[in-house]
Amino acid sequence: MASTEVRGLGHSVERKEDARFIRGKGTYFDDIVLPGMLHMELLRSPYAHARITSIDTSAAAALPGVVAVVTGELMAQHNLAWMPTLSGDTQAVLATDKVRYQGQEVAAVIAEDPYVAKDALELIEVDYEPLDPVTTPQQALAAGAPLIRDEKEGQTDNHVYHWEAGDKDATEKAFADADKVVELDTVYPRCHPSPLECCGCVADINPATGKATIYMTSQAPHAHRTLFAIVAGLPEEKIRIISPDIGGGFGNKVPIYPGYVVATAASLLIGRPVKWVEDRTGNLISTGFARDYHMHGELAVKDGRFTGLRVKMLSDQGAFYADAQPTKFRAGLFHIVTGSYDIPAAFVETDGAYTNKAPGGVAYRCSFRVTEASYLIERLVQTAAYELGVDPAQLRKDNFIKPEQFPYVSATGFEYDSGDYDAAMDLCLEKLGYKELRAEQAAAREEGRLLGIGLASFTEVVGAGPRKTYDIAGLKMFDSAELRVHPTGKAILKLGVKSQGQGHETTFAQIVAEELGIPPEDVEVQEGDTDNTPYGLGTYASRSTPTAGAATAVISRKLRDKARGLAAHLLECSEDDLEWTAPRFTVKGAPDRGVSIQDCAFAAYTNLPDGMEAGLEGVTYYDPPNMTFPFGTYAVVVEIDRGTGQWKPLRVVAVDDCGVRINPMIVEGQIMGGLTEGFAIAAMELITFDEDGNCIGSNFMDYLVPTAWETPSFELGETVTPSPHHPIGAKGVGESATVGSPAAYVNAIVDALAHAGVRNLEMPVTPDKVWAALSEVGLAQ
Amino acid sequence: MSETTLSAAPPATRQITVQVNGEARSAEVEPRLLLVHFLRQTLGLTGTHVGCDTTSCGACTVLLDGVPVKSCTVLAVQADGRTVQTVEGLAAGGALHPIQQAFHEQHGLQCGYCTPGMMLTSVALLAENPDPSEEEIRWAISGQICRCTGYQNIVKAVQQAGAALREGS
Numbered sequence: 001m002a003s004t005e006v007r008g009l010g011h012s013v014e015r016k017e018d019a020r021f022i023r024g025k026g027t028y029f030d031d032i033v034l035p036g037m038l039h040m041e042l043l044r045s046p047y048a049h050a051r052i053t054s055i056d057t058s059a060a061a062a063l064p065g066v067v068a069v070v071t072g073e074l075m076a077q078h079n080l081a082w083m084p085t086l087s088g089d090t091q092a093v094l095a096t097d098k099v100r101y102q103g104q105e106v107a108a109v110i111a112e113d114p115y116v117a118k119d120a121l122e123l124i125e126v127d128y129e130p131l132d133p134v135t136t137p138q139q140a141l142a143a144g145a146p147l148i149r150d151e152k153e154g155q156t157d158n159h160v161y162h163w164e165a166g167d168k169d170a171t172e173k174a175f176a177d178a179d180k181v182v183e184l185d186t187v188y189p190r191c192h193p194s195p196l197e198c199c200g201c202v203a204d205i206n207p208a209t210g211k212a213t214i215y216m217t218s219q220a221p222h223a224h225r226t227l228f229a230i231v232a233g234l235p236e237e238k239i240r241i242i243s244p245d246i247g248g249g250f251g252n253k254v255p256i257y258p259g260y261v262v263a264t265a266a267s268l269l270i271g272r273p274v275k276w277v278e279d280r281t282g283n284l285i286s287t288g289f290a291r292d293y294h295m296h297g298e299l300a301v302k303d304g305r306f307t308g309l310r311v312k313m314l315s316d317q318g319a320f321y322a323d324a325q326p327t328k329f330r331a332g333l334f335h336i337v338t339g340s341y342d343i344p345a346a347f348v349e350t351d352g353a354y355t356n357k358a359p360g361g362v363a364y365r366c367s368f369r370v371t372e373a374s375y376l377i378e379r380l381v382q383t384a385a386y387e388l389g390v391d392p393a394q395l396r397k398d399n400f401i402k403p404e405q406f407p408y409v410s411a412t413g414f415e416y417d418s419g420d421y422d423a424a425m426d427l428c429l430e431k432l433g434y435k436e437l438r439a440e441q442a443a444a445r446e447e448g449r450l451l452g453i454g455l456a457s458f459t460e461v462v463g464a465g466p467r468k469t470y471d472i473a474g475l476k477m478f479d480s481a482e483l484r485v486h487p488t489g490k491a492i493l494k495l496g497v498k499s500q501g502q503g504h505e506t507t508f509a510q511i512v513a514e515e516l517g518i519p520p521e522d523v524e525v526q527e528g529d530t531d532n533t534p535y536g537l538g539t540y541a542s543r544s545t546p547t548a549g550a551a552t553a554v555i556s557r558k559l560r561d562k563a564r565g566l567a568a569h570l571l572e573c574s575e576d577d578l579e580w581t582a583p584r585f586t587v588k589g590a591p592d593r594g595v596s597i598q599d600c601a602f603a604a605y606t607n608l609p610d611g612m613e614a615g616l617e618g619v620t621y622y623d624p625p626n627m628t629f630p631f632g633t634y635a636v637v638v639e640i641d642r643g644t645g646q647w648k649p650l651r652v653v654a655v656d657d658c659g660v661r662i663n664p665m666i667v668e669g670q671i672m673g674g675l676t677e678g679f680a681i682a683a684m685e686l687i688t689f690d691e692d693g694n695c696i697g698s699n700f701m702d703y704l705v706p707t708a709w710e711t712p713s714f715e716l717g718e719t720v721t722p723s724p725h726h727p728i729g730a731k732g733v734g735e736s737a738t739v740g741s742p743a744a745y746v747n748a749i750v751d752a753l754a755h756a757g758v759r760n761l762e763m764p765v766t767p768d769k770v771w772a773a774l775s776e777v778g779l780a781q
Numbered sequence: 782m783s784e785t786t787l788s789a790a791p792p793a794t795r796q797i798t799v800q801v802n803g804e805a806r807s808a809e810v811e812p813r814l815l816l817v818h819f820l821r822q823t824l825g826l827t828g829t830h831v832g833c834d835t836t837s838c839g840a841c842t843v844l845l846d847g848v849p850v851k852s853c854t855v856l857a858v859q860a861d862g863r864t865v866q867t868v869e870g871l872a873a874g875g876a877l878h879p880i881q882q883a884f885h886e887q888h889g890l891q892c893g894y895c896t897p898g899m900m901l902t903s904v905a906l907l908a909e910n911p912d913p914s915e916e917e918i919r920w921a922i923s924g925q926i927c928r929c930t931g932y933q934n935i936v937k938a939v940q941q942a943g944a945a946l947r948e949g950s
Contacts, residue, residue: 014885021893022881024828024868028894031827115813196832196840196894196928247830247894248928280833501892501929669888672931700837700926708932709923 006582008514009728012665016520017505026245029215032202034273038067040263041117042282043107043124045099048135048356048693049146050128052095052106059123060109065116068270069124070108070262072096080265083231085322086255086473089160090152091359092320093258099128100148100319101358102695103285105258110266110274133693134158137294137316137353148319148354160321160352163330166412171347174308178300182384188372189763190292190316190357191685192697193364194705195500197247198283199257203264204273210238212268216260218243218528219253220538222496223475225530227256232264243528249500250677251362254324254540255288284703285695288324289357289687290364292316293372297337297380301388306343306399309411311376313350320359321352324540325368326470326477332369333461335412339377340421340459340631341399346411356693365677365738367462367541378456378743379760386754391438392747393429396457397422407724414461416629417731420657423719425457428633428655431717437637445755450640450779451650454748455633458740462732463546463628472537479547480534482619483512483555487605489598490522496536497548498527502734503666504544508552510662511728515556516563517583517597534619542630542732545662546723551622553727558618563600566616569609570595628723628731632656634675634740636748642781645771647749649679649712654741657719659731664718667733672714674737680706681738682745684764753777797861801826802870810857816850817841819857820867828868828897832926839925842898843867849902851924868897871904879945880904880938889938891929898925903939911947913939 007013020026057069072094075081082090095106107124111117132146139145140158149155175181201216212234218224221241229236246253263276278287293315300308315331317323325332331350338346363369381399385392400421401408408416434453441451467476480496493512497504504527509520527533536548560580567585568575571593578585586594604616637651654675661667684704687697697703722729742763749765750758756777761769774780794809801824808823820826820843829852832840836854843852844866871878880900883889890896899922906913906921913921918939919932927935 015888017893018885018890021890021896022868022877022884022900023872024826024897026828026893028827028830030821030831033822033825115811194928196838196892196926197830198832246892247832248892250928277831280835280838503891665888669891669930669934672933673891673929674931676931677928699835700833701835705926705928707923707926708919708935711919711932714931714933 006513006517006519008510008582009660009662011510011663013506013510013520013663015503015506016509017503028197028245028247029200029202029217030277032215032244034202034204037202037273037275038110038112038270039114039117040108040110040266040274040276041121042105042259043121044282044286045095045102045104045106047099047128047130048102048133049100049131051098051131053127053129055107056125057107060120063116063120063123065112066109066120067112068110068266070094070110070266075265078265080232080261083256083261085320085359086324087321088327089321091322093261097151101356102693103282103358105286108262108266110270133356135355135357135689135691135693137314137355140353140355148356158354160317160354161330162351164349165335166347167345168347170345171308171310174345175300175310178302178307180301180388182299182301182380182387184297184380184383184760186295186376186379186760187762188291188293188295188375190289190687191364191681192284192289192687192703193250193252193362194284194703195248195250195252198278198280199253199259199287200277201260201263202273202275203267205267207271211240212238212264213240213242214264215242215244217246217253219249219498219500219540221498221528221530222535223472223537224256226475227473231261240531243498246500250365251290251540252288253500254362255322255360257287280700281698284687285698286358288360288362290362291372292361295372295376297376299380299384301384304388304390304398306341307345309338309343309346311337311348315350315352316355316357317352317361318355318357318359322359323361324363324472326464326472327474328469329368332363333367334369334373336370336414336459336461337373337377338410338412339374340401340457342401342405343411348412357689363541365674365735367460367735370460371739374458374739375743378458379746382747382750383759386759392455393425393434396455397425415626416459417626417723417725418721419459419629419631420719420721421457421631424631424655424657425633427717427719428635428653431715432635432651432653450642450752452638452640452748452750452752454636454744454746454751456740456744456747457633459629459631460736460739461627461629462542462735463624464541464543465627466625467623475537477537478621478623479536479551480619480621481548481551481555482534483559483617485559485601485616487602489518489601491518492524492526493552494526494533495548496534497539497544499539502544502670503663507662507666508549511549511552512556514582514728515553516560542735545730545732546628546726547622547624549730550624550727551620554622555618555620558620559616562616563597565609565612566600566603567595570599570603625725628659628726630658630731630733630736632736632740634744636744638748638752640749640752640770642774642779645767645774647765647770649745651715652712653715653717654737655717655719656733656736657721658733658736659723659726660720660729661718662730668716670734671716671737674735675714675741676706676711677738678741679711679745682742682763682765684766686764753779795858797858799860800864802866812856812858814857815853816855816857816860817852820852826867826869830894830897832894839898840895842901842925844901844905847905847908849905866901868900871900880942883938883941883945887934887938887941889930889935895925895927899927899935903942906939907943907946912943
């Protein structure tokens with residue numbers, strides 16, 4: 001354990017990265033200006049489904065200031081008209097034959113000035129022959145549906161995949177033996193991570209050296225370097241991805257988008273740097289959406305205990321299957337759907353369908369479809385409580401996996417590392433004043449007011465992963481840390497992950513402080529530059545602390561072991577005679593005789609024992625033995641306006657258990673951000689389409705994200721159940737609240753109406769839907 | 782009236798002079814140049830960010846004659862002869878403004894993209910209302926989007942800065 005002076009684990013150290021951000025001195029990709037830099041704009045399809053009959057770029061090319069106009073035909077000459085997706089499908093870079101969704105990239109203009117590039121877009125003439133669009137997965141799989149992927153060999157319909165998990169026979173038996181089956185049909189709608197900074201890059205290929213330096217909004221710069229090498233056929237040592245400061249990611253910046261590829265190709269062909277800045281509409285209509293799962297869930301109950309879970313789903317994949325998720329798992333980690341409950345049998349099956357919508361099912365602040373799973377089970381359990389006439393909190397407690405059951409192997413094959421679900425639930429109910437609130441709810445109902453209390457007790461699976469099971473596009477999911485301690489006792493930590501606002505520069509410095517005794521302010525954390533950091537898989541799926549955090553602890557301990565030898569040399573004693581209390585080694589029984597880690601660092605370069613290698617540096621690659629399983633209970637209290645259908649959260653209480661907390665301030669910041677995005681998804685965020693395939697939700701006036709005005713206040717609590725396999729017991733927390741909270745909000749709204757028989761409302765739960773429900777059950781005023 | 786075409790000669794430019802963070806900055810600009818691009822590209826003040834291009838997100842908020850405006854929806858020529866304050870002008874003589882100190886201490890920022898605009902709106906609010914309620918703060922910043930923090934710590938930061946400014950005045 002570190003002494004308090006080094007401010008290791010458990011200290012709310014103020015963030016080191018703030019110094020530049022509060023002064024407006026961050027460096028986001030759009031802040032980068034290179035000599036001779038050109039500007040690129042993308043022309044996008046106005047149609048959801050249409051054949052391209054001709055493209056005339058002559059007027060655009062003739063506009064003064066335009067340097068080049070790039071079409072799919074030109075890209076095809078370089079074998080770059082198509083690229084692989086992260087799910088093993090192919091995606092058009094610039095359309096050559098057909099457009100398959102509104103907003104698809106058709107051509108690009110490269111110009112001296114960004115305004116001129118935009119002007120030139122309007123001079124490109126594209127002739128389209130519109131085709132019938134397919135806008136729902138049900139429509140896509142119906143007989144006679146228009147074939148979207150006609151270019152794909154062997155593809156005769158719009159079916160993408162079928163995938164199963166669990167034990168079908170055991171599950172059928174559980175349902176046959178059940179005394180009650182509870183069902184829920186629900187859609188987790190298409191939404192979008194929409195980080196405040198859109199995507200973009202500056203691609204700079206030096207014509208003399210062939211070195212390609214690409215500054216891009218990348219959550220996974222190393223993986224992107226390798227994929228660029230494979231896609232573009234560039235030698236990997238000549239590619240340098242620099243992911244500078246990122247204005248939010250939430251999964252949106254995991255895939256490689258056509259704009260990156262076209263800008264890089266343009267720089268290569270022209271021999272000058274090319275900047276591409278996506279606008280908000282481009283971001284919302286063409287980049288990685290999230291969810292879009294049509295789910296049917298059934299819960300078998302016998303004697304008040306859950307005995308089986310059966311789920312059948314249909315996934316709307318858009319025009320190209322581009323989910324960012326491990327290869328083995330077509331529905332991501334959805335099979336965590338048994339959640340916090342001891343359910344002996346479960347079976348999940350899902351089918352994916354192509355539609356004329358944007359591709360890229362990314363996990364919007366979630367570990368590969370865990371959000372959909374958590375939503376389904378928590379809504380099902382709430383429904384079961386009403387059907388069984390049991391209090392929803394009690395029903396959860398009756399069915400929780402108990403602390404003594406860990407490590408717990410779920411019916412779908414996950415081995416949960418640790419948990420104490422009752423403790424988190426009890427704390428949440430206590431903070432909420434649950435019993436009193438139920439009485440208040442009943443009293444309010446007598447007065448004609450509609451209060452609802454919604455609970456959700458989520459369990460996540462994060463931190464991919466053991467490399468034997470998890471990969472992205474074939475790259476195994478380990479992560480790395482390189483630590484260099486300088487002679488003066490200051491250090492640089494280089495990581496393969498990449499912060500997008502999560503505070504890595506502070507959090508990971510605190511792990512070094514804990515393990516090696518160097519205070520966080522003396523540890524510079526570097527990420528994002530592939531020439532300058534060890535290989536890693538990047539930041540998403542709450543994996544940075546479980547993987548790179550573990551690697552940081554491991555390499556710190558290795559350097560501490562070496563420092564012990566240096567300390568023994570300096571103190572002229574045996575290593576066995578030394579005790580470590582960060583930041584000092586002292587001689588056992590003689591606490592006055594000691595040296596600091598800084599003394600050891602200086603000795604590593606100035607005063608080495610014979611035979612010891614110089615320096616105090618090292619690198620390690622960490623392969624986690626298992627995933628981590630953060631959990632918690634959230635409670636939301638809402639009041640519904642019977643006159644308008646508007647609902648307002650009155651209280652939001654969130655108890656999280658993410659194992660050991662490194663920086664409590666940052667952890668709480670992550671939770672509040674997630675509770676807000678969970679609220680957003682439950683209340684307003686929706687990417688939808690009209691019957692022609694026009695995207696409704698293409699700007700921040702149609703795609704609503706919450707401001708400070710709508711966003712509720714949050715009351716937070718914690719329990720701590722360390723991960724037994726993580727070096728410092730941490731589990732990851734960035735996504736817990738987005739995963740857990742949508743069900744709590746919706747459960748609260750439904751709870752306000754449950755006495756009148758309402759069992760479901762679909763997200764986003766807009767006032768018109770509530771109003772319709774109120775009217776139907778005679779509660780509208 | 783003859784038909785205009787986009788391939789005609791480049792639009793005539795205009796000379797403007799804007800007091801930016803207390804310094805007179807002059808440039809020849811196209812009439813259509815947006816203020817945010819004047820600040821970011823002409824002057825190299827990249828602390829002002831662009832998040833949506835449609836006046837929705839407020840990442841580009843600066844103070845024009847002391848009033849918060851979304852600089853993606855103001856033309857540079859409209860700022861001619863007026864004063865603009867950006868995030869780069871907040872730390873007078875290198876010392877952090879109380880709002881900067883408060884955003885840091887209250888963890889009122891994560892990715893930092895909305896932060897300059899949020900701080901400038903807060904400065905304008907506190908100039909007008911030195912001791913705002915939580916509701917008044919939430920209303921004042923409701924034209925701006927933060928995707929990371931959930932706003933609670935931003936509210937606390939504005940309250941802390943208000944207290945510091947009241948104490949200092």
